[in-house]
Amino acid sequence: MVTAFASVDDAFTATALPVLLYVRIGDVPVDATEASVSFGVDRAVGTCTVYCAAPRPATAEMNATIEIEMGYPGASARRFIGFIPNDESVTDDRGHLVRIEGVGWASRLTYPEYAGIEIPGPVSLKDAFRSLCALRSIPTYLADDTTATDGETTIMLGGNELVNGGHIWIDNETAPLSWLQRVPPAYGYRAFDSPDGAVRLARVSGLAHPDFTGQELTTDLSAGDYVIPRTNANFRTGPGTSYPVITIVTPDDFGRVLDDTVITANGLRWLPFTFTGLGSGYCALATGTLPLFYRQEVETIPPVYREGVNQLHFSRQRDIRDMATYIEVKGARYTGEDGGVVEIRAIPDEVPYAAELDPPGYRKATVSLQDITTDEQAQWVRNATEVDRAETMEFLSWEYAGRADLQPGDVVTLHDPTWHGITMEDYWLMSIDESVNDRGYIARYTAWRGAGEALAAGNDCRTETVTTDVIHAGTQTISWYRDPSPDSVRDPRESDRDRQDRRWVVEVPFTVTNADYSSLRLTGICHGTNSIGSKTAITGSKIEVWQRDDPSQPEGAENEEQRVGSLDLPTVDENFTKRRNYASSDQYWQAFSLPMTGTLKEGAATLVIVCGEQDDEVDDFELANLRLTYCGVGEPTLPGSIGA
Amino acid sequence: MSTLYTYRLLAGFGDATSAEVGAFVEFAILWDGDTATMPGWEQPSQVSTYHVPGGNTNLIFLMGLGELTRTFTVLCPTKTAYTHLAALQQTQGTLRVPAAMNELSIATEVDNAGTLVADIPDVVLVSLSAPGVWTDGCISTQAAFWREGRD
Numbered sequence: 192m193v194t195a196f197a198s199v200d201d202a203f204t205a206t207a208l209p210v211l212l213y214v215r216i217g218d219v220p221v222d223a224t225e226a227s228v229s230f231g232v233d234r235a236v237g238t239c240t241v242y243c244a245a246p247r248p249a250t251a252e253m254n255a256t257i258e259i260e261m262g263y264p265g266a267s268a269r270r271f272i273g274f275i276p277n278d279e280s281v282t283d284d285r286g287h288l289v290r291i292e293g294v295g296w297a298s299r300l301t302y303p304e305y306a307g308i309e310i311p312g313p314v315s316l317k318d319a320f321r322s323l324c325a326l327r328s329i330p331t332y333l334a335d336d337t338t339a340t341d342g343e344t345t346i347m348l349g350g351n352e353l354v355n356g357g358h359i360w361i362d363n364e365t366a367p368l369s370w371l372q373r374v375p376p377a378y379g380y381r382a383f384d385s386p387d388g389a390v391r392l393a394r395v396s397g398l399a400h401p402d403f404t405g406q407e408l409t410t411d412l413s414a415g416d417y418v419i420p421r422t423n424a425n426f427r428t429g430p431g432t433s434y435p436v437i438t439i440v441t442p443d444d445f446g447r448v449l450d451d452t453v454i455t456a457n458g459l460r461w462l463p464f465t466f467t468g469l470g471s472g473y474c475a476l477a478t479g480t481l482p483l484f485y486r487q488e489v490e491t492i493p494p495v496y497r498e499g500v501n502q503l504h505f506s507r508q509r510d511i512r513d514m515a516t517y518i519e520v521k522g523a524r525y526t527g528e529d530g531g532v533v534e535i536r537a538i539p540d541e542v543p544y545a546a547e548l549d550p551p552g553y554r555k556a557t558v559s560l561q562d563i564t565t566d567e568q569a570q571w572v573r574n575a576t577e578v579d580r581a582e583t584m585e586f587l588s589w590e591y592a593g594r595a596d597l598q599p600g601d602v603v604t605l606h607d608p609t610w611h612g613i614t615m616e617d618y619w620l621m622s623i624d625e626s627v628n629d630r631g632y633i634a635r636y637t638a639w640r641g642a643g644e645a646l647a648a649g650n651d652c653r654t655e656t657v658t659t660d661v662i663h664a665g666t667q668t669i670s671w672y673r674d675p676s677p678d679s680v681r682d683p684r685e686s687d688r689d690r691q692d693r694r695w696v697v698e699v700p701f702t703v704t705n706a707d708y709s710s711l712r713l714t715g716i717c718h719g720t721n722s723i724g725s726k727t728a729i730t731g732s733k734i735e736v737w738q739r740d741d742p743s744q745p746e747g748a749e750n751e752e753q754r755v756g757s758l759d760l761p762t763v764d765e766n767f768t769k770r771r772n773y774a775s776s777d778q779y780w781q782a783f784s785l786p787m788t789g790t791l792k793e794g795a796a797t798l799v800i801v802c803g804e805q806d807d808e809v810d811d812f813e814l815a816n817l818r819l820t821y822c823g824v825g826e827p828t829l830p831g832s833i834g835a
Numbered sequence: 836m837s838t839l840y841t842y843r844l845l846a847g848f849g850d851a852t853s854a855e856v857g858a859f860v861e862f863a864i865l866w867d868g869d870t871a872t873m874p875g876w877e878q879p880s881q882v883s884t885y886h887v888p889g890g891n892t893n894l895i896f897l898m899g900l901g902e903l904t905r906t907f908t909v910l911c912p913t914k915t916a917y918t919h920l921a922a923l924q925q926t927q928g929t930l931r932v933p934a935a936m937n938e939l940s941i942a943t944e945v946d947n948a949g950t951l952v953a954d955i956p957d958v959v960l961v962s963l964s965a966p967g968v969w970t971d972g973c974i975s976t977q978a979a980f981w982r983e984g985r986d
């Protein structure tokens with residue numbers, strides 16, 4: 192037996208392990224009979240429980256600091272630091288004991304701020320996290336660079352001035368931790384306590400692998416090396432071109448070398464590899480003299496847990512109940528600058544077929560988060576959710592001797608090829624439950640990874656043509672208009688007024704094809720609206736929307752057509768004397784996009800284009816390319832069911 | 836049953852420095868084993884072993900040494916001595932044994948009426964069990980002693 196291990200790795204490979212447990216309360220050592228700690232990326236606040244002999248140690252005051260170190264000689268480390276929120280002294284047939292509970296620093300984030308919190312936006316997710324930690328005087332906090340699934344685009348929050356002024360706003364009834372447990376996970380990040388005492392914000396999403404710090408194109412590969420193909424390469428069941436191709440690995444895949452022994456066959460040199468999610472097989476090391484793989488440099492090789500070697504218990508669960516391939520993200524709903532309602536929504540362009548979900552071959556899940564205030568944020572959330580949920584969920588758990596340097600969110604490698612079909616695959620370490628007691632220093636771990644792919648963005652809006660006609664509203668025949676003859680008539684809806692007092696209108700019937708929209712806009716081009724003469728601005732030219740209570744039924748006393756919305760047309764100078772060439776060119780037309788107010792039902796409706804009037808002069812103008820754009824109703828291309 | 840030191844009250848337990856009645860109880864030690872050896876202090880090794888399923892790996896956690904324990908039959912010369920000894924259960928005191936049956940270096944050896952005895956400090960009399968009332972008025976009992984460590 193060694194008196195002290197040279198490193199944690201040495202202790203990890205040893206089988207005779209002298210166990211150490213140190214507990215300090217208020218910086219004073221305490222003789223503890225047992226201690227346990229619990230951390231997880233989905234349990235933001237780490238906890239500990241310590242037992243010692245009664246009476247309470249003198250330093251064990253409420254809110255006193257408690258620190259636990261576990262491990263082996265030369266390989267021990269802090270496994271908890273926090274403070275005491277509660278304890279209990281117990282007398283029973285086991286004796287007089289004190290049970291002392293501890294919570295990690297993240298618990299400082301668990302109560303709301305009296306006046307709420309505003310973080311000026313736009314701000315990166317990383318900086319928002321750091322701000323909250325600084326606000327609550329967290330002693331140590333660490334944050335990954337927070338990027339979207341492309342690994343490059345920084346996740347910026349806030350930034351939409353129409354929602355909370357573009358800032359992040361945490362109201363006085365919401366704890367910062369609630370925000371940290373709601374927002375970062377949507378982007379694939381988790382905030383949590385770590386055994387070493389740091390509150391971390393770390394990416395725990397998608398495929399797990401250590402940080403690659405560089406790469407080298409080489410055929411000089413060793414067992415355990417991480418590799419990325421330089422180009423597409425055949426991944427075969429054996430070392431030779433006669434073996435079947437399992438699949439083609441691409442530069443988007445990464446794998447690991449399983450063995451150092453190079454096999455020469457068919458004039459090529461072969462090594463066994465495993466590629467994430469693809470199993471194990473063989474690849475040639477080069478085509479001609481050009482190596483096929485980049486060896487990835489990593490700072491820390493993840494610890495490997497192997498069947499029959501260092502797993503006392505191992506379990507692999509698969510579950511499709513939370514699997515979803517069609518991810519819809521809904522964000523903030525707010526009033527846009529033009530008064531129209533906007534609801535942030537993101538959908539994929541095309542949903543891939545998933546046999547696990549057949550029928551119908553896909554499953555939809557909706558992520559609703561009011562903190563998403565821009566379309567870009569919605570796409571980031573959609574992609575993060577896709578990589579985490581679009582494949583069968585895998586949950587792994589195992590037990591072994593505790594390892595004092597592991598933190599939740601670390602990458603671990605699992606090698607259980609015989610009974611569980613896992614060959615040197617990397618996973619995120621999701622939780623750590625460790626205890627030192629009369630059974631030794633035992634740790635229970637859980638791991639997971641997301642194996643899905645981020646999908647291309649789809650169009651959330653659908654545009655339909657209202658009419659292809661050019662509408663000339665007004666009363667004059669104007670030769671340089673595209674439609675010289677006016678289309679307006681006296682408004683038949685104002686039958687109770689004298690004819691000469693009625694408005695001049697043009698009616699354009701249309702059909703509302705989808706009433707589940709989040710916003711509806713009328714777009715088109717126009718000229719001369721709300722303007723007469725050369726450049727005299729007037730008001731009153733607008734578009735009203737009329738619809739019956741029940742559009743599917745004919746109009747009647749109980750089902751009258753009513754005005755359900757009104758859109759003021761923009762003021763676009765008439766420039767009457769310049770006689771612009773509106774007929775053959777769009778140059779002098781102006782595009783408009785007007786939010787449709789009111790709530791429309793599916794079915795028939797009418798646009799009533801009203802001419803403004805001033806001093807008995809009627810506004811003449813033209814509208815063209817009238818289209819309705821429904822947002823919030825877009826659908827991706829869905830796969831067809833094969834098994835149905 | 837062999838009887839060592841029978842009726843020679845070379846052993847005892849309690850506060851050896853006190854003259855108070857019953858503070859230190861003298862007794863003889865009975866032994867039914869061979870006369871060359873006597874039960875010494877036992878010290879369990881606190882370990883926990885595991886077998887890794889599916890492999891030939893075994894794991895042992897070494898968690899230090901346990902407490903010292905020692906049990907032997909004592910013979911109290913009178914009921915009063917036995918009563919006093921029973922009252923000393925769950926108390927900490929000095930265990931006196933013939934020097935020949937002590938292996939702890941922390942003990943202090945003193946001459947007791949021409950025979951060397953060892954006074955072992957900080958010993959707890961954990962329990963008395965299986966008392967036997969002898970017809971001559973003596974009382975024998977199994978006495979279990981505890982000590983935290985060798986030092």
